[in-house]
Amino acid sequence: MKHLKTILALLLALMMALGCLAGCSGQTGEETTTAATAPAAVQPQETEAEGNHHVELLRVGLTRANDTFNMTTQGGAFGLMNYNSFCAGLFWERDENGDVQPGAIESFAISDDDRTISITIPENLYWHDGVPVTLDDIQFTFEYGRDVLLSSSLANITEIRREGDRTIHITFNEQTSAFAFVNGQTTWAKIYPKHIWENVEKPSEYTGADATIGCGPYRFVSVDQDAQISYYEAVDNYWKGELTVDKVSVKTYASAEALVMALKNDEIDAIYNYSGPIASTLFPTIEGDANLDLGISPDPGNYMLMFGYNEAPSNDLAFRQAVSYAMNYDVFGATLYGDYYYTPTRGVIASPNMGYDGSLGELTYSPEKAREILDAAGYLDVDGDGYREDPQGNAMDVLITPQYNTSRQELLARLAAILADNLAKVGIKTTLDEESMTSREAWSARAENGGTYQLYLGYCTSGIASYIGAPMYIVNYTETGWWGTWQDPEYLDAYHAVKAVNNFDDYKAAMRELQRIISEQLPAISFAFGTSSFPYRTDRYEGWINYPGWGVINNKTWYQTVTK
């Protein structure tokens, strides 16, 4: 017993020593710091003494690691937060209505011929190290992006011309529409400081302390790698207006479940995750808590079923129509969004998106109608095994190919199972393409380069949905590089028309035309239109603006959120 006590004491001492080893390593040696100290406490405090209702520390939780702090990449939590005009000065950002607005720039204009973007910068915009932002930086950003970062969207720049000290004109060749460029780059395109990056040959590998310097409203302060928290503070006198959030901490959690628990336990104030709303199965955990809001908003993105035009029977309109009637949209909606769903319309595009056409009518569930269509089209059960044969009398076993996506794999498998069940009820035999679901290579062979899939289950992210969105996935891959298989000339013309417009009114009209064609030919069907949930706490702060499909952490959070 005496020995046992000694051993236990030694073990305890060992553990303490190991703990100290971790603790006494101070800032861990991995920390990147541009300012001297990190905030000592994580509990938020409110600054009301001055009557300004400023939020002293806003605590954001996400699932992306706090491991990459480099303005030229979109990696890690830092990269993700910059989608919200955070440390990075973005050229363009979207507001809560999805409209494109100037970000860190004063204004922009697109020429009538849709070839030139004119950008004007404000007089009092500074980098976080105090150096003024000039046209040198803007010109450098486009050239550096094209020549060093090898951004495909900048490859077609033909001329960069300055006008005075604050305006610059970027001209593209006829292969790039300026309007399409702006829409495609909104939320992502950042301004880079020339004095920092001009001598950096391998930007993605650069880890200098100044790699985080931007001209956005927040300055990177430090990161505690051990705690997986990064800290930021508001820039003094930022040119766009008063910042009501003084400091921000961004903490990484392992999963959406851990995020929800952390939110409930008051470890964080809001959840942020690009195109990653929490699952409807977690809603009951939040509902009923007076201090929490589910953060429900209409989801611009959506899950959809695409038909392969290179294979039968999915290239047959009658078959597609029958499938559209065989699908039980209530079950799909409840699976995807809990109680927060609504039946999709026939145009694939979800309602929050610009140009949405609600007049096309909802998809309806009617197995009887599906059977009628299949019977009329010659899909009959000739051999009496309970499943239909194709019009030539051959056995039919339709392949369901879910997109390869590790984070959505379970949900896509559930959708595939429901679809298989729905189709079996109208006599269509299906098989799940499990290989494509679990192997990127198998999926790539099946889906890419003129795919050989029949029924394809995919997802349109809220980011992609903001410009053209779901219809882009449908069009033949030679146009997009994605996995679409449809080469219908009418649809291609309509698709090109969307890409050719140079203003939002024309864009909306062109998008409606695309939806009309989709509603008639049904190259794709939405499983459900729904909502996305990015929960947040309501007990301490107000003024949150919930962007559809994005959440309350967005480019307006920094100016609107105040203490109660």
Added chain:
Amino acid sequence: MKKKIIINRILISIGTIFLIITISFFLVNSMPGDPLVNIMGDEEYYKVKNSNPELLTQIAEKYGLNESLPQRYFKYLKSILTLDFGYSYVKNQPVLDVALYRLKWTLLLAVPATILSAFIGGWLGIAAGWNSSGALDRIMTPLALVMNTIPTNCVAIIVLAIFAYRLRWFPISGMTSGGLVGWAKARDVLWHMALPLLVMVLSRSCGNFIHMKSYVTQIKSEEYILTATAKGVKRSRILRRHVLKNCFLPYITVLCMQFGHIVSGSIMVEVVFTWVGMGDMMNSSISSSDFPMMQLCFLITAVCMVLSNIAADVLYVVFDPRIEEF
């Protein structure tokens, strides 16, 4: 002679590590999945693939992905010798820096867990095996069997939900609260590691208990124990002098194997508790086809495994007087 055996073992181990390096390199590089997708991101990859496929070649060249497999293999061997393992495709940081940082945190969790569970499981196993059908045996054996069959991540989630979420005694996840240094941080780290450590100790102790109980039960029925009992030797002396000495050797093997898995054995616990260690890194590097990171992970795991085998051999040579040569 014993010295010769140990040197022999070390030389064989070096050869084993070289073989593992070679096999793991070719395995990793023949894995499905284009690393360019992860380097560039899905959306950019498909856009470039359509609009500017030459750019894909340029980017592949930049990361050395266009070189032949043998070229890459010799480059990799050279990188091991110079300890320059390159940059992570995903994290854009030197993989060695990332791995060493992660290794520190994994060891912080795994070393105490292995040592504690070795003592707890071993001690309980001896007690239950020595007094078969006693109260401890009747309680512990089914409990250990049940615990041994429940996946660690399941236990981790249950423990997390009860002690961190419901009772709020411990933090939900992470390794420290942030903004702390010195003793305050050390205390905070211990507080954060309590639940993952508990899960690992619980799970491993049960395994160790079953092993040790079975060794004791088996040795108890040996004839030399019967002889000692017949000679009137005290039970406690039989346990110390005869049973424990003989149980110790197979138990060393079990423990050394656990040390071999020290880096990769806590993946599930690390993922559930957001413990930023090697397990979590292995998991993410595989799913993102981050070849340089994967290769280093496999190398570290292999070295640990080989070292633990050497340790087992050396301990056998030291403790077992019967072993003079293999």
